[in-house]
Amino acid sequence: xxxxNKTVLYPVHTSLGATMGGFCGWDMxxxxxxxxxxxxxAVLSGAGLFDTSHMGVILAEGQGLRLFINRAVTKDIxxxxxxxxxxxxxxxxxxxxxxxxxxxxxxxxxPADRFALVVNAGNTQPVIAHLKQLPGGSDIKWTDLAxxxxxxxxxxxxxxxxxxxxxxxxxxxxxxxxxxxxxGEFDLSxxxxxxxxxxxILLSRTGYTGELGFEIFxxxxxAVPVWEALLEAGKPFGxxxxxxxxxxxxxxxxVLPLSHKDxxxxxxxxxxxxxALPYAADGTFTKDFHGKDALLKAAGTADYTLPFIxxxxxxxxxxxxxxxxxxxxxxxxxxxxADMSLGRVEGQVFGLGSPEKPAGFNPKxxxxxxxxxxxxxxxxxxxxxxxxxxxxxIEIVGDIRPGRTARWPLKKAGA
Amino acid sequence: MKELNELxxxxxxxxxxxxxxxxxxxxxxxxxxxxxxxxLGALTYVELPEVGAKLTLGEEFGTLxxxxxxxxxxxxxxxxxxxxxxxxxxxxxxxxSDPYGEGWIIEIEMEASELAPLLDAxxxxxxxxxxx
Numbered sequence: 001x002x003x004x005n006k007t008v009l010y011p012v013h014t015s016l017g018a019t020m021g022g023f024c025g026w027d028m029x030x031x032x033x034x035x036x037x038x039x040x041x042a043v044l045s046g047a048g049l050f051d052t053s054h055m056g057v058i059l060a061e062g063q064g065l066r067l068f069i070n071r072a073v074t075k076d077i078x079x080x081x082x083x084x085x086x087x088x089x090x091x092x093x094x095x096x097x098x099x100x101x102x103x104x105x106x107x108x109x110x111p112a113d114r115f116a117l118v119v120n121a122g123n124t125q126p127v128i129a130h131l132k133q134l135p136g137g138s139d140i141k142w143t144d145l146a147x148x149x150x151x152x153x154x155x156x157x158x159x160x161x162x163x164x165x166x167x168x169x170x171x172x173x174x175x176x177x178x179x180x181x182x183x184g185e186f187d188l189s190x191x192x193x194x195x196x197x198x199x200x201i202l203l204s205r206t207g208y209t210g211e212l213g214f215e216i217f218x219x220x221x222x223a224v225p226v227w228e229a230l231l232e233a234g235k236p237f238g239x240x241x242x243x244x245x246x247x248x249x250x251x252x253x254x255v256l257p258l259s260h261k262d263x264x265x266x267x268x269x270x271x272x273x274x275x276a277l278p279y280a281a282d283g284t285f286t287k288d289f290h291g292k293d294a295l296l297k298a299a300g301t302a303d304y305t306l307p308f309i310x311x312x313x314x315x316x317x318x319x320x321x322x323x324x325x326x327x328x329x330x331x332x333x334x335x336x337x338a339d340m341s342l343g344r345v346e347g348q349v350f351g352l353g354s355p356e357k358p359a360g361f362n363p364k365x366x367x368x369x370x371x372x373x374x375x376x377x378x379x380x381x382x383x384x385x386x387x388x389x390x391x392x393x394i395e396i397v398g399d400i401r402p403g404r405t406a407r408w409p410l411k412k413a414g415a
Numbered sequence: 416m417k418e419l420n421e422l423x424x425x426x427x428x429x430x431x432x433x434x435x436x437x438x439x440x441x442x443x444x445x446x447x448x449x450x451x452x453x454x455l456g457a458l459t460y461v462e463l464p465e466v467g468a469k470l471t472l473g474e475e476f477g478t479l480x481x482x483x484x485x486x487x488x489x490x491x492x493x494x495x496x497x498x499x500x501x502x503x504x505x506x507x508x509x510x511x512s513d514p515y516g517e518g519w520i521i522e523i524e525m526e527a528s529e530l531a532p533l534l535d536a537x538x539x540x541x542x543x544x545x546x547x
Contacts, residue, residue, distance in 0.1 A: 017416070017417070018416075019416045019453075019454075019456060020416070030456070031456050031457070035456055035457030035508070035511065036456055036457050036481065036482050036483075037457040037459060037482065037508070038457065040482070245456065245481070245482055245483055246482075248482070248483060249482040249483070312460070313459045313460045313480065314460055314462065314478075314480060314485075315480060315483075315485055316485075317485065337482050337483055338459040338460070338480065338481075338482045338483075339482075340459055340482065364505070365459050365460070389478070389485070389487075
């Protein structure tokens with residue numbers, strides 16, 4: 001690990017007693033002494049704070065950027081307003097995933113348009129190299145901003161109440177800030193959004209947990225005081241620092257893919273993320289994008305990626321797990337994690353966030369995640385996942401963790 | 416992660432290099448060390464053997480699971496499972512919060528001589544220091 005990247009907050013994590021581990025070339029906190037289960041639950045009941053400064057931020061500057069990016073990613077961003085963010089996939093010519101990304105249109109006009117792409121840790125250079133070789137890509141100025149920025153995710157139903165105590169001019173900043181919108185600039189010297197202590201930020205109402213929350217981009221030299229201020233302001237809501245293990249168990253239950261695990265070197269189609277594709281009513285696509293022809297060709301033959309929930313928290317190995325229908329092997333396990341907020345009551349899945357959960361609901365956790373199988377199994381199908389140790393029954397589902405809060409109106413979140 | 420000098424290493428148990436402990440005198444309980452619980456992180460499930468199951472030195476008899484991982488429990492002795500800690504099915508985190516007490520995993524029927532190859536607290540600490 002001698003050459004691993006470290007976030008600015010690394011010494012803070014180690015002094016908090018975090019268990020550190022390698023992730024995509026970064027030495028990151030996996031969990032703190034409170035443990036990943038309590039961190040997961042804190043995000044569902046109040047808020048959790050994640051250091052996600054390992055993620056990549058690519059700034060694109062040039063002419064006609066909207067057209068270029070609309071051809072480079074799956075999602076139709078032709079109408080994506082400045083101030084709104086869009087989840088999209090960058091595909092290669094085979095329709096395979098290079099990375100998933102959030103596209104931020106920042107500015108259009110003279111002297112140059114500005115868009116940003118937030119990508120996964122370790123993927124900044126591969127994504128830039130890929131985009132550069134597309135037609136027109138070499139005319140665009142590509143800048144890797146990640147070295148200058150820290151990024152924290154404040155996630156959970158209390159995150160708005162916490163955030164509004166720390167942001168200057170909260171009335172205007174939080175006015176019209178629905179899910180997948182943002183305020184500010186990635187070039188923080190241009191950003192008009194500031195914390196009460198004067199720190200310029202980009203505030204994005206996005207996240208990777210399925211819960212209400214924000215991704216906060218800020219200058220490295222303000223990382224430590226802002227981290228401390230967020231934890232302090234979050235104290236009344238039970239806010240604790242959270243590591244990558246809780247991030248993983250939260251995102252799986254929110255039916256969000258992990259790049260190069262649940263999406264990867266196979267066609268990005270027949271999966272739970274059709275909203276990232278520009279589908280027309282007839283199943284074709286409404287626009288051209290790199291990888292489109294390969295996807296259309298693959299649609300009839302490609303494997304199906306499907307979410308599942310098990311019947312207890314036990315797992316199989318994510319790297320060797322197979323999917324069996326009877327004795328027939330029909331696919332592989334992509335992700336299998338225990339979401340300890342879930343339980344079954346008479347077969348039905350409830351979560352701690354379910355509004356209609358039964359009285360006294362005390363979940364023992366359920367395994368959940370994604371499988372990739374050769375046929376489109378209907379919701380409710382029970383199959384097995386199996387590794388060298390055990391075989392477990394799982395149910396194919398349409399959704400995983402009930403009662404998620406990511407889309408709450410801020411009016412509700414602030415009440 | 417706990418620093419080595421923060422680890423609780425009682426002297427009334429014997430340790431195996433796989434980070435399990437067995438009581439130094441009957442009744443012979445078995446659990447995992449403070450080092451092991453800290454390294455595994457918060458447990459979400461403990462898969463226990465049946466009472467009466469045979470234990471063979473070096474063989475898997477159960478699992479400890481966190482949100483992400485499944486780790487085998489490897490028997491440090493030969494013997495028979497005399498009792499299992501039923502409270503772990505509702506509270507697997509007892510292994511984290513009290514690894515030598517409420518977080519015991521099984522009780523074993525075995526010959527006292529099975530303890531001979533196991534390490535005392537000082538030797539186990541030395542082993543952890545060498546790993547670090």
